[in-house]
Amino acid sequence: MALERTLSIIKPDAVAKNVIGEIYARFEKAGLKVVAAKMKQLSRQEAEGFYAVHSARPFFKALVDFMISGPVMITALEGENAVLAHRDLMGATNPKEAAPGTIRADFADSIDANAVHGSDAVDTAKVEIAYFFAATDVLSR
Ligand code: UDP
Secondary structure, eight states: OOEEEEEEEEOHHHHHTTOHHHHHHHHHHTTOEEEEEEEEOOOHHHHHHHTGGGTTSTTHHHHHHHHTSSOEEEEEEEEETHHHHHHHHHOOSSGGGSOTTSHHHHHOOSSSSOSEEEOSSHHHHHHHHHHHOOGGGOOOO
16 A cells, blocks of 8 residues: 555536535545645646646647636645555546546536546656645645
8 A cells, every 4th residue: 555645626616616615525535635726717727737638639729728617626635555446546538438426426427528628647746635734734644
């Protein structure tokens, strides 16, 4: 087991549905602790930079448009195997394929508006956390 951190974003659709607390309760029940948090309206430039790895994909513009369509909740989570634990809670990218009881199965409407983002690896998590939080904003506990 390894103590890890991961970046979690509650996307505009889930913020609009007012289920921030329900999603965070799932993180807490799974042993993940919030170590940094902020609500933010992303600028187009911030969203494009965050998803730069997808810039050549056909869904890139729609993804950026969606991510700036309303505020998001950005959280750094810490826990044992946090990256995988968080992705297990999220479920598959396409909510139609997400396992019952996962966040995307319960709260997401489509592959575009799929409620949550989670880092896909420990190295990615480091980059993504640093994208939104200064080192002094991450309060390990
Ligand atoms: N996405 C999309 N259409 C696709 C594939 C992905 O709109 O065909 C969006 C979706 O919001 C997804 C994000 O792009 O969450 C990043 O894709 P990735 O494959 O990294 O999925 P994730 O790690 O979020 O499950």
